[in-house]
Amino acid sequence: MLFTIITILLALGLFAGLAFHRFWTTREEARSTIIYVEIFKKYLAWLALRTIQSARKASPKDWWDYVKALPLWRLPDLEKWLFVGFYGSFAYLAASGFFFAIFVPRGLYGFPLVGHVMAGGLFAACLAVIVIFKGRNFISVPKPVNLSLALLDPRKMGITAARVKIAAFWLFVLAGFLLTLSALVPMLPLLRTAGQKFMFELHRYTALASALAATVYVDLEAMGARRP
Amino acid sequence: MSRHGRFVLGALGFALAVFALAPAGSAAAADQDAKKTAWDGNRTTPAHLIPLRDENDQPIIPTETNPLPYSARFTCGPCHDYKTIQGGWHFGAMTATKNGRPGEPWLQVDPKTGTVLPLSYRRWPGSHDPKAAGLTAWDFTLLFGRHLPGGGPAEPSDEGVLADRASRWSVSGRAEINCLACHNKSGRQDHSEWAKQVLRENLRWAATAAGGVGEVGGMASRLNETRDVYDGPNLDDHEWAVAPSVKYRTADFDSKHRYFFDLNYQPADDRCLACHSVSAKDETQWSADADVHSTAGLKCTDCHRNDLGHAIVRGYEGEAAETGNRTAESFTCRGCHLGENAAGEKSVVPGRLGAPFPKHTGIPLVHFKRLACTVCHSGPKPKEGFTRGRTSRANRLGIYGVATWATDMPAVVEPVYAKSAGHKIAPNRLVWPAFWAKLEGKDVKPLKPSDVETAAGDILKAEEHIGQVLVALTQVMAEDEIPVLVSGKFVFSPNVDGGIDSAEHPGAKAGTPAFWGIGKGAEVLPLVPDFDPAAADKDPAVETRFQEFLQALGTVVSAPGQPVIVVKKTLYKLVDGGLDMSDAPAELAGAAGPGWLAEGKLAPLGSDFDIRTVTAKAGTEQTLTEEQVALVLAALAKSGEKSDFVYISGGRMFRLDKNGKLAAGAHPAAEPVTWPLAHNVRPAQQSLGWNGCTDCHSGGSDFFFTKLKGAGPLLTKKVEKRSAASFMGLGGIFQRFFGLSFITRPLFKVVLAVCAFVIGSLVFLAGLLLLGRLAGFLEKK
Incomplete structure (x- = not known):
């Protein structure tokens, strides 16, 4: 129950945060006032409007078009299938894991569990390869404009989208490592019941962390891609 | 004031004083009783050198003429409140408001009618209420008293006794709670004696005899129903209908007529196992292992404990919530070994009785959520086709004497891992019910075996008929001979119970036509040898034997006619006790061998139906054929009642279809009955998962x-x-x-x-x- 509450709260918080980031960085009206209440009102109005617009626009065809347009398909074959396996396995892991954890009191079981285990193996393998070959792209950090708490501007605090993306990537990799570890260790004759319980909880919460990190990364990536 | 007036005044004054002091007196007595039941803290069991009292609360003088048996109610009752004990788990099934987790039902087994009917006064799934199955408390006591500890149905109220006019409580007495059955430390405690006394209907004497307190003779079952315990010995019969009497073991009495009971506060395991033993069917005693807790030195009652109320802790998860007895939380597997209650909260003192904390290294958590501890740790390990077990109560184990009491049927199988009410999988024992019933809508109402037998007539008597012939012929056999029936691959011979035993006949083929013979070692000779009655040089000994055979067959109760032997158109029969030889009439032209002559026709010694039936069942555990079931169902249908009759066996319900053919189908009443098992607990190295x-x-x-x-x-x-x-x-x-x-x-x-x-x-x-x-x-x- 606690996990469900934390998951829902964090998901909502992240959604609101990312939306606000988008509002703050893309909308003129966000800069039209310095009164926080006014900014918040404008944000809510924009959010409501965007939600309705997105809901009206969203259709399976649109989604399919969006997927087809992803740069992923233009990658070389080997890389393409590596990413397909990576994204696919992660999507299934997240969907099956969170659905059963939140909506099914018994938890993950049956064929979905077998699928989860198999997807977990694929995810770990793909992640290892991606970290080996792509990790270096996430090492260099652009220098911050300024390091100050003035006006609570994240950019002035050194928190830039690029930095957050890098942090999200490494957080995702760290969570992936812990997920792999917390899946592997309980299968070995090492842990007693308390250790098993700890690993189970670790698996859930690192899964949550990885999902949140992935969401942040994808959102910033998508936003960056849209910019001219 | 006159003398009379002073007496009346005095009497009135005394009565007033008694009236005024009575509440104070009763309060003081209650206080005294409470003190008696409260533990003073001493951990020893006091010596029980106490006066015996009979069922009228009169002291027993062991040396007096015709003393009554001792009564636990009045001997033990003064210190241990009898009414409180009556509500205990072993005695209170009929009055219990809560059923508890399903336990082993009583199984009414009747091989002749093919009945294996699960019964329980507790409303457990699959078990039938004995009353609904037509069993009175009297019937129940006689059926299962062998493994009842007294009390409950064996000790009905006065109203219960009067209400059941067919019972013989007035002759047998009531079987009070037998405290000694569990608490007797003496090696004289004899469960077999208890069973025999119950079978003899010596119910009020059974505890005295089984506890070794005295020697009990006579049989109430042979006495007239008007007989009373105060009538003393039966002066009319000293051999057969001997009235029960007790001869006390005077050596155990002191000069004040106090008897020394050698008692245990906590019953020894042997006492529990008398009724709660379970063993694999073909296991040998020397190879059987005890429960790991017993091996570690624990007694059954260390965990299965109780207070005076005898609400024994059964030790399953959820019992505490169900019964309100918080102590029960401590004595589940999880309670002792993990210090957890049923909800998994660490609210129980762990490690009681020295229980080790289990490591469970590498076992995924889901196993603890979905499985009871007993899945991996208790009962026999799963194997192909399950393990066939026998339990004390189902298979009448632990009763020894001249007769063999233990039976292989009913077939109890284990471990069947089934989902329990708490949604956890737990190992169970399982029995398939089998019984005749009346179908009332969707419900089935079991029929009493005796009613089925009456309706079935000769249909269920195939073994009996063959047995009667063989037993009759036994009378005229030499020492090294046994009369046999050979049919198909099997040879049938009489047994000591008047029934028949079957064994495979070496070299015989399945289609071998039936014939009656004489077994001599491994050889089987025909009962009627091939010879020519008209020959001058015939062996006279053959005809002498014919005479003996015919005389013996004349004693068969259910004979359908006169016994005769036909050999080559010659008819042998007895006339005025002598052998008469005559030409067979034209109607018997094609006949040969021994048989019954009725209405001018020769019927074989065993009817085709009887021989076909016993041959089909030979070498199997089954006691009914499909043909018999179809015939009995037809007979029940003709019995006058406009009901749909069915027979249940092997998980199917059998009934006659529109064409009179036997059809099988599913029905909830045919579902197997299961009850969770907890013992024997195996050592950790034998638990499931030890090898991965x-x-x-x-x-x-x-x-x-x-x-x-x-x-x-x-x-x-x-x-x-x-x-x-x-x-x-x-x-x-x-x-x-x-x-x-x-x-x-x-x-x-x-x-x-x-x-x-x-x-x-x-x-x-x-x-x-x-x-x-x-x-x-x-x-x-």
């Missing part, structure tokens, strides 16, 4: 995939077949797939380990880099 996941999770593990076939008294192929997984509510296909995945699991672990190592190393390197950047940044600042 594949103990259960493999493509063909016995845990999930062994098949259970319905078993019952009916010889048929139409039986229910189930896989072990189906009892667990799990899909067999998934379990097979999941089991197969364990073949690749070692490789999977290696892949995960390599990936974890690679990712972990790179994360570590990135972490170092980040640390370096941070250090640089701080340096700049």
Whole structure:
């Protein structure tokens, strides 16, 4: 129950945060006032409007078009299938894991569990390869404009989208490592019941962390891609 | 004032004083009683040198003429409140408001009618209320008293006695709670004696005899129903209808007529096991292991404890919530070993009785959520086709004497892993019910075996008929001879109970036509040898034997006619006790061999139906054929009642279809009856999972995939077949797939380990880099 509450709260918080980031960085009206209440009102109005617009626009065809347009398909074959396996396995892991954890009191079981285990193996393998070959792209950090708490501007605090993306990537990799570890260790004759319980909880919460990190990364990536 | 007036005044004054002091007196007595029941803290069992009292609360003088048996109610009752004890688990089934987790039902077994009817006064799934099955408390006591500890149905109220006019409580007395059955430390405590006394209807004497307090003779079952215990010895009969009497073991009495009871506060395991033993059917005593707790030195009652109310802790999870007895939380597996209650809260004092904390290294959590501890630790290990067990109460174990009491039927199988009410899988014992019933809408109402037998007439008497002939012929056999019937592959011979035993006849083929013979060692000679009665040189001894045979056959009670032997158109029969030889009449032209002459026709010694029936069942445990069931169902239908009659066996319900053919179908009443098992607990090294996941999770593990076939008294192929997984509510296909995945699991672990190592190393390197950047940044600042 606690996990469900934390998951829902964090998901909502992240959604609101990312939306606000988008509002703050893309909308003129966000800069039209310095009164926080006014900014918040404008944000809510924009959010409501965007939600309705997105809901009206969203259709399976649109989604399919969006997927087809992803740069992923233009990658070389080997890389393409590596990413397909990576994204696919992660999507299934997240969907099956969170659905059963939140909506099914018994938890993950049956064929979905077998699928989860198999997807977990694929995810770990793909992640290892991606970290080996792509990790270096996430090492260099652009220098911050300024390091100050003035006006609570994240950019002035050194928190830039690029930095957050890098942090999200490494957080995702760290969570992936812990997920792999917390899946592997309980299968070995090492842990007693308390250790098993700890690993189970670790698996859930690192899964949550990885999902949140992935969401942040994808959102910033998508936003960056849209910019001219 | 006159003398009379003073007396009246005095009497009135005394009466007033008594009236005024009575409440104070009764309060003081109650206080005294409370003190008696409260423990003073001493951990010893006091010596029980106490006066015996009979059922009229009169002291027993062991040396007086015709003393009554002792009564626990009045001998033990003064210190241990009898009414409180009456509500205990062993005695209070009829009045209990809560049923508790299902336990082993009483099984009414009647091989002749093919009945295995689960009964319980508690409303447990699959068990029938004895009253609904037509059993009075009297019937129940006689059927199951052998393993009842007295009390409950064996000790009905006065109203109960009067209400059941067919009973013989007034002759037998009531079997009070037999305290000694559990608490007697003496090696004289004899469960077999208890069973025999119950069978003899010596109910009020049974505890005295079984406890070794006295020697009991006579049989109430042979006495007239008007007889009373105060009538003394039966002066009319000193041999057969001898009235029960007790001769006390005077050596155990002191000069004040106090008897020394050698008692245990906590009953010894032997006392529990007298009624609660379970063993694999073909297990030998020397190879059988005890429960790991017993081996460690614990007694049954260390965990299964109780206060004076005798509400014994049964030790299952959820019992505390059900009964309100918080102590029960401590004596579940989880309570003792983990210090957890049923909800998994650490609210129980752990490690009581020295229980070790289990490591459970490498066991995934889901096992603790979905499985009872007993799945991995209790009962026999799963094996192909399950383990056939025998229990004290179902198979009448632990009663010894000239007769063999123990039976193989009913077939109790274990361990059947089934989902319990708490949604946890637990090992169970299982019995397939079998009984005749009346179908009332969707419900079935079991018929009494005696009613079925009456309606069936000769249909269920095939063994009896053959047995009668063989037993009759035994009378005229030489010492090294036994009369036999050879049919098909089998040779049938009489047994001591008047029934028949079958054995495979070496060299015989399945289609061998039946013939009556004489067994001499391994050889079987025909009862009627091939000879020519008209020959001058015939052996006279043959005809002498014919005379003996015919005389013997004349004693057969159910003979359908006069016994005769036909040999080559010659008819042998007895006339005025002598052998008469005459030409067979024309109607018997084709006949030969021994038989019954009735209405001018020769009927064989055993009818075709009888021989066909016993031959079909020979070498099997079954006691009914499909033909018999069809005939009995037809007979029941003709009995006048406009009801739909059915027979249940092997998980199927059999009934006659529109064409009068036997048809089998499913019905909830035919479902197997299960009850959870907890013992024997095996040592850790023998638990499931000790050798790894594949103990259960493999493509063909016995845990999930062994098949259970319905078993019952009916010889048929139409039986229910189930896989072990189906009892667990799990899909067999998934379990097979999941089991197969364990073949690749070692490789999977290696892949995960390599990936974890690679990712972990790179994360570590990135972490170092980040640390370096941070250090640089701080340096700049």
